[in-house]
Amino acid sequence: MTDVTIIGGGIVGLATALQIKQQQPALSVIVLEKEARVAAHQTGHNSGVIHSGLYYKPGSLKATNCIEGYRMLLAFCDRENVPYDLCGKIVVATKPEEVGQLDTLFERGQQNGLGGLRRLNLPALREIEPHVNGVAGIFVPQTGIIDYTEVCEAYARVFQALGGEIHYSEKVEQLTPGLSLSVVVTNKTRYETKLVVNCAGLYSDKIAQLTQREPIGLQIVPFRGEYFKIKPDKQYLVKNLIYPVPDPNFPFLGVHFTRMIHGGVEAGPNAVLAFRREGYKKSDVNLKEFFETLAWPGFQKVAAKYWQMGLGEMYRSFSKSAFTKALQELIPEVQEDDLIEGGAGVRAQACDRTGGLLDDFSIIETERAVNVCNAPSPAATSSLSIGKTVAEKVLKRF
Template sequence: MTDVVIIGGGIVGLATALQLKQQRPELKVILIEKEPAVARHQTGHNSGVIHSGLYYKPGSLKATNCINGYHMLIDFCDAEGISYDLCGKIVVATKQEELPQLDTLYDRGQRNGLTGLKRLSLPEMREIEPHVNGVAGMFVPQTGIIDYKQVSDKYAEKFQALGGEIRLSERVEQVTPGTSLSIVVTNKNRYETKLVVNCAGLYSDKIAQLTQREPVDVRIVPFRGEYYKIRPEKQYLVKNLIYPVPDPNFPFLGVHFTRMIHGGIEAGPNAVLAFQREGYTKSAINLKELFETLAWPGFQKVAAKYWQTGLGEMYRSFSKSAFTKALQELIPEVQETDLEEGGAGVRAQACDRTGGLLDDFAILESDKAINVVNAPSPAATSSLSIGKTVSEKVLARF
């Protein structure tokens, strides 16, 4: 018998496991991951940005966890010798109609406790990023870059050093909640546990449904973000991080430029519907998962509301020239020939039945389970804070 079984070996599951063992070393905690290594999906495919908490509604779980998690992450990396670079970023309004949203972001940043935010004219922006274009901008000094796979590996190492167990290559097939214990059945083992913690990311809704009898009223809709890389000879065009003003109605940040901690510049991502939950390429299709997405009433409402945005994202996915045109709004000198194929990630975006794309982190609790059903960006930055939040919910049960 074990005290806690954590399902999912991404950065949130690992941070939760570490926080639990640090606070209560005597608890028997097992983390189960279906892949042969940790951090294989959202964590291992993200762009490695340390987010400042600029975008999130003051007082929301995203805002508080991002800001707290930011400081916890920096302290952790300093203590463990993990390299990062707080290089800052600029957010650029490329047209006049984006100025009110830029003002809103500036106000949110200040209300969220960010210091050193600076409004910028075009000449001031070009002192930071000489090749950028726009009508106005803002400098955010707290933003940085890091390797989250390295961070995750360190979480795993420290968790195991405290006596925690990680079981790799085990896929959870069944969870049976009982009166005192739950039974977790994988393709290899059977576990009796007092509590299940679900940090399964792209499959968090599926695992949540296994843990409770009543229907889970959210579904994970997978959105693939595709990147290009800038060829080495043109990387001088970008010094650090350049972001557009995001669309307030759509929880994605738009195509942007990111300097990577190990070198190179990424450009992107777009945001297109993935045809399977772990669909990192255009040709990756799981008909059952695709049908489940298309049949979800919430997704149908999202598609009806944002079909024009969706078509634009799909067009950019298949047209390199259209992708380039979007990038040229920020840096006009970027040419199609400057871009080479990059990687892709898939965002686990929770969508409720009414068509709401959940913007905040969401945690569902039942008698025998705690389910993290929505933890998209900035979950990596926020990981230690989310892990602390979840672990406190766990410890309240013991």
């Protein structure tokens, strides 16, 4: 019998496990991970950006967790010798009509406590990124780059040193909540546990539904983000990080340029509907999961509202020239031949029944479970803070 069983060995699950074990060393805590390694899905496929907290509504869970998590992440990496680089980024308005939204971002950043933000005109933009084009911008000094798989490996190492256990290649197949204990059955064994913590990412809604009888009222809709890499001889076009002004109506940041911590430059991602929850390639299809998405009333409302944007994203997914054109708004010198196919990630975006794409973190508690049901970007940056928040909810039960 175990005190706490955490489902999911991504960055939020491991950060939560670590926080629980640090605060209550006597509790028995295990992590169940269905893959043979940590960070195999969302965490290991992201672009490796340390987010500053610029974008998020002041006072929201995203804002508070990002800012606290940022400080906690850097302190952890300093202690555990995980490399990172606070290189800063620019956010660029490429059209005059985007300047108002840029001003809103600047004000949000200040309200969220970011010091050193600078407004930039085109000459000032080009001092930082000589090849960029735009009408105005913001420099954000707090933004950095890191390898989140390395962060996860360090979380796992410290957690296990404290006596925590990680069980790999164990996929949860059944979960039965009881009056005093829950039973978790995997493909390998059966566990009795006092409390389940669901950090299952792309399958967090499925696990959450197992913890209660009534419908949870949301569903994970998987969006694939595809990247290109810039050929080595053209990487001089990008010094650090270059972002567009995001569309305030859509929970994605738009295609951007990211220097990677281990070298190289990525360009992307787009945001297209994935045909399976772990669909990293266009050819990855799971008909059952795809039809579940299409049948969800919330997704139908999203599709009706954003169909034009969705078609544009899909077109860019299949047209390298269209993808290049989007990138040329930020760096006109980038040519189609400069791009080679990179990787892709799948974002677990929670969507409610009314068509709302949840923009904030969502934690649903039941008698025997704490479910992290929406943890999109900046969850990696915020992971230790989210883990602390979840750990506080867990420790109230003991």
